[in-house]
Amino acid sequence: MRVIKFGGSSVANAKQFQKVKQIVTTNDKRKIIVTSASGKETNEDHKITDLLYLCFEHKRYGMSVDSIFNLIREKLITIKTTLSLETPIEQELDHLYNELQQSIELEYLVSRGEYLTAKLLSDYLNYPFVDAKDVIFFKFNGDLDYPKMEIAFQRLLKQHTKMIIPGFYGAFPNGDIHLMSRGGSDVTGSILANLANAKRYENWTDVSGILKADPRIVKHPKQIDIITYEELRELSYMGASVIHEEAVYPVKDKNIPIYILNTNEPENPGTIILNKVNQEIRHAITGIAGKKDFSIITIVKEHMSNEFGTIRKALEVLEENQLHVEHISTAIDSFSLVVQSETLKPMYYDLVHQLKKVCQADEITVNHELALIAIVSRFMKQKTGMSGRVFEALGQNNINISLISQTGNETNIILAVTNDDYNKTIQTIYSEFEGEDK
Numbered sequence: 001m002r003v004i005k006f007g008g009s010s011v012a013n014a015k016q017f018q019k020v021k022q023i024v025t026t027n028d029k030r031k032i033i034v035t036s037a038s039g040k041e042t043n044e045d046h047k048i049t050d051l052l053y054l055c056f057e058h059k060r061y062g063m064s065v066d067s068i069f070n071l072i073r074e075k076l077i078t079i080k081t082t083l084s085l086e087t088p089i090e091q092e093l094d095h096l097y098n099e100l101q102q103s104i105e106l107e108y109l110v111s112r113g114e115y116l117t118a119k120l121l122s123d124y125l126n127y128p129f130v131d132a133k134d135v136i137f138f139k140f141n142g143d144l145d146y147p148k149m150e151i152a153f154q155r156l157l158k159q160h161t162k163m164i165i166p167g168f169y170g171a172f173p174n175g176d177i178h179l180m181s182r183g184g185s186d187v188t189g190s191i192l193a194n195l196a197n198a199k200r201y202e203n204w205t206d207v208s209g210i211l212k213a214d215p216r217i218v219k220h221p222k223q224i225d226i227i228t229y230e231e232l233r234e235l236s237y238m239g240a241s242v243i244h245e246e247a248v249y250p251v252k253d254k255n256i257p258i259y260i261l262n263t264n265e266p267e268n269p270g271t272i273i274l275n276k277v278n279q280e281i282r283h284a285i286t287g288i289a290g291k292k293d294f295s296i297i298t299i300v301k302e303h304m305s306n307e308f309g310t311i312r313k314a315l316e317v318l319e320e321n322q323l324h325v326e327h328i329s330t331a332i333d334s335f336s337l338v339v340q341s342e343t344l345k346p347m348y349y350d351l352v353h354q355l356k357k358v359c360q361a362d363e364i365t366v367n368h369e370l371a372l373i374a375i376v377s378r379f380m381k382q383k384t385g386m387s388g389r390v391f392e393a394l395g396q397n398n399i400n401i402s403l404i405s406q407t408g409n410e411t412n413i414i415l416a417v418t419n420d421d422y423n424k425t426i427q428t429i430y431s432e433f434e435g436e437d438k
């Protein structure tokens, strides 16, 4: 059995609904379908989810919601009439509009995007509709309640062999609707793949898999064929986002592969995300990603190597100030801490003062406007000379490296360069290893 999830752009209009039907009917293993709320048709268009959030804000400030609500109405009714569906979506919308005039919970209101889209899709595909509030359960602390979900899901399987379920929300123990974070339908799909012990979880979106680098920086980067969860996490942390970060966890332990596929190009094999990959070296680099605007705090203290606890003291100061440390690198009498400039800014002078005092530092320097770049590959451990090639290529292009970091698991090399060198660094590394895929 496969669980398949369609993102907002895959259900943005009637034409996209037709593509979805084509995909669903070409393989009868595609039994459990999760949908996002209808998304943008064009760049100027709005996602239903965004419009619902906007309705709530308007209502909160006592403004009329009518013009925004009409955009939602129009979008859904156009899909219904174009596809000649029977679902009484007009009544559902009227009902929601009336609820909006009274007091309404934000999470319930916003969840209606997925709910109404799933109603239409259920009608069009002829798949029974199952409300997410009857199968995705949260405890009051927001954690997922797996035992409860298992029971509900097994019960559902006795009633239906196939079903369509709205993504992005579930229910608290008292039945109140609880939303996941934005993009959460990916997580709903992943939870259902877990509950169904699915052979694969197909995540249909509007890109053909994950690319090896940001296409705004590298021209026509190659697509990644297979990526491990660990590699994906490294890349998404550094800004390469294709799927919700939390979507990995429900399928990870069962090693259920996630396929990232394109509704607009269904024959493209996309990218497969797996827990473990048993395979010989296929390529040098899986992907490169990065983020700008970091600061490096360097603490210099003579004879630090003869003392104990200086780094701990510095880390405690950062912890007390709720500042995340992205990376640490150490020398004999100095060490550097990498933090996000944005979070450092409001406490900058005070923090430097505290560090100087607590560490009894001789000197503290802070460099701003730095970018971090992650070069990610599960094969790095087996392949020698990769760092050497990276450094040589950057040296030849006059790119100065401010910091280097690699942990023992050797899945990535992290470099800090100036914000100005950000694009050039990614381009240089990409072209150094380009063409090495088998």
Ligand code: ASP
Pocket: 007, 008, 036, 037, 047, 049, 050, 113, 167, 168, 181, 182, 183, 184, 185, 186
């Ligand atoms: N519709 C929600 C959002 O726009 C959830 C999702 O699409 O996954 O974030």
